[in-house]
Each structure stands twice: as C-alpha cells, then as structure tokens.
Amino acid sequence: MPKTVVAKEPLFNFLDIHVSEIEKYSSALQDMLFNRSFEGMIIRDVLPRDAVELIVSRLEKNEGGMSEILDSKFAEAIKGAYTLGENIVFCDSGLQQYFNYAAVFRQKCATLFQGTLDFEERMEFVLRSLSGGLSVKVPKGTQGETYIPATIRKLPTDHEFPIHVGNDFLNSPQSEHLRTIVDTTDQLSFFIPLVLPEAGGELVIYGLEWDGEELLFDDTNSNSGYGARLYQQSHQVFDHQYGSMSFKPGIGDMVLFDGGRFYHCIAPTVGSRARMTIGGFLSFSKEHDAIYYWS
Ligand SMILES: O=C(O)CCC(=O)C(=O)O
Numbered sequence: 001m002p003k004t005v006v007a008k009e010p011l012f013n014f015l016d017i018h019v020s021e022i023e024k025y026s027s028a029l030q031d032m033l034f035n036r037s038f039e040g041m042i043i044r045d046v047l048p049r050d051a052v053e054l055i056v057s058r059l060e061k062n063e064g065g066m067s068e069i070l071d072s073k074f075a076e077a078i079k080g081a082y083t084l085g086e087n088i089v090f091c092d093s094g095l096q097q098y099f100n101y102a103a104v105f106r107q108k109c110a111t112l113f114q115g116t117l118d119f120e121e122r123m124e125f126v127l128r129s130l131s132g133g134l135s136v137k138v139p140k141g142t143q144g145e146t147y148i149p150a151t152i153r154k155l156p157t158d159h160e161f162p163i164h165v166g167n168d169f170l171n172s173p174q175s176e177h178l179r180t181i182v183d184t185t186d187q188l189s190f191f192i193p194l195v196l197p198e199a200g201g202e203l204v205i206y207g208l209e210w211d212g213e214e215l216l217f218d219d220t221n222s223n224s225g226y227g228a229r230l231y232q233q234s235h236q237v238f239d240h241q242y243g244s245m246s247f248k249p250g251i252g253d254m255v256l257f258d259g260g261r262f263y264h265c266i267a268p269t270v271g272s273r274a275r276m277t278i279g280g281f282l283s284f285s286k287e288h289d290a291i292y293y294w295s
C-alpha cells in the first residue's frame with residue numbers, strides 16, 4: 001500500500017512513492033484526472049541529486065545561455081519571479097514568441113542535462129509508466145511549431161506564486177489550439193525542485209475547487225496581476241474556510257497534483273536561496289491514446 005503523507009483524515013490523498021516503484025501505479029494519471037481517487041503524488045528521486053547539482057551549477061553560470069529566453073512578463077505578473085522559457089499562461093495569444101522560446105528551450109535544455117539524463121526522456125518514462133504505457137508527447141502547433149515541455153521557474157527571497165487554479169487556463173485565448181487536441185476535463189500540474197529555499201516555498205493546496213466560471217478573485221483586490229490572491233493576504237481566510245494541506249518535496253522529487261481543479265499556491269520563500277523548479281502541465285489527448293505535457 002502507498003504511504004499517505006498525512007495519515008489522519010487528510011483533506012487530500014497524496015501518494016508518496018519512490019521512482020523505482022512507479023510501474024505499480026499504471027493508472028495513476030487516469031485515477032487523478034478522471035476517477036478522482038486521489039489528488040496528487042510525490043515521486044521521489046525522479047532526478048538524481050548529482051544530476052540536479054550539475055544542472056543548477058550550469059544554470060548559475062549561464063552555461064549554454066538559457067538567460068536568452070528569460071521571460072520577464074511572468075516576472076511582472078508575480079513581482080520578481082521569472083521563468084526560463086515562456087509559460088503559456090502568461091504569453092500573448094498569437095503564441096509567436098512562445099513557440100520561438102519553446103524551440104530554443106528544448107535545445108538548451110538538452111544541453112543543460114547533457115551527461116546526466118535527458119529531461120524529456122525522463123518525463124516520457126514517468127508519464128508513460130503512470131498511464132499504462134500511453135505515448136507521451138509535447139504538443140505541436142498547426143504549423144508544426146513545438147510547445148515547451150516545461151519551464152524553469154525561479155522565486156527569489158520573499159516571493160511566492162499567489163493562490164491560483166489551473167483549469168481556468170483552458171478557457172483562455174492562448175489555449176485555443178490546445179483545446180482542439182487535449183481532453184479539457186482537467187489538467188494536472190507537475191514540478192521538480194532544483195533548489196529549495198532555507199524555509200517557506202511549500203506547495204499549499206486548498207480544499208476549494210474552481211467552479212468553472214468566474215475566477216474567484218477577478219477583482220481589483222486581487223493585487224497580483226493575474227487574477228490571483230497573495231498568500232499573506234488570503235491564506236488564513238482560505239485555510240479557515242476550506243482547509244489546506246502543505247507539501248514540501250525534496251530536490252529531484254516530482255510532485256504531480258490536481259492543480260487544475262484545486263486552488264493552490266507556493267508560500268513565500270524565506271532565506272537567501274532562491275527556490276527553483278522545473279515544471280508544467282499535462283492532460284490526456286482527446287482520444288485518450290496519448291499524454292500531452294507542456295508549460
Ligand atoms: O512551483 C512551481 O513550479 C509551480 C507550482 C504551481 O503552481 C503548479 O505547479 O501549478
């Protein structure tokens with residue numbers, strides 16, 4: 001039996017497994033997205049420690065020139081955080097720069113991981129294992145452009161990802177083409193910590209589902225620039241009203257969770273070390289014969 005993170009009446013069921021046991025969870029993606037038998041999982045050691053150390057040192061030295069595709073629109077939206085590669089949630093609806101950055105990212109990401117393991121191959125292995133052997137793809141645009149498989153996200157000291165929800169994206173102009181190829185019932189979020197701050201930076205998930213209509217806080221108080229609420233402002237109220245659970249995956253562990261349906265945030269980081277993750281989203285294809293992942 002899988003261990004659950006909190007044994008006593010947890011708000012959410014999260015599996016906590018090691019990557020070496022992944023073959024035992026061959027319907028995990030179906031179970032989270034459609035059967036809703038659990039809400040998330042932590043898969044330990046998806047990226048080995050020494051691989052992460054090498055990748056982080058390369059990023060710090062800007063070896064391979066990832067900074068060429070640093071996206072500051074995201075930085076503005078969430079006050080100081082930034083991504084390498086454009087996150088589709090924040091790009092313009094024409095997707096032109098998004099596709100340009102995506103192609104560069106895939107190349108540079110291969111270089112970044114060189115000598116360790118290939119990031120995309122690792123993603124394919126994990127998602128194929130968790131879906132009973134389906135093929136795993138990064139979507140392609142109508143002209144054959146590539147989507148981005150993941151973005152690298154950096155949260156400096158005292159920064160957060162405000163409270164937000166994922167499925168809202170599936171109604172936005174940027175997702176027009178994705179909507180034609182993925183099952184829009186739900187998307188999962190995934191991320192892997194590469195650097196953790198001294199404290200803070202936990203994933204906090206609230207017991208509140210998006211109702212599929214108005215975003216809860218599309219108002220002038222939202223204060224974060226993209227229809228979300230800042231942690232300091234709203235955590236207590238949300239926790240009190242809906243309950244919450246926090247998760248702190250280690251370096252190299254992958255978190256996969258139902259961030260499509262459930263409001264969630266990354267709590268403010270504390271200490272001098274910036275939090276860094278690599279992550280994105282995933283859904284089934286419309287025909288349920290493949291898994292698509294992107295950021
Ligand atoms: O920590 C991250 O990379 C993003 C967390 C998040 O909001 C998500 O994965 O949906």
Ligand SMILES: [Fe+2]
Binds near residue numbers: 164165166189259264
């Ligand atoms: Fe999210």
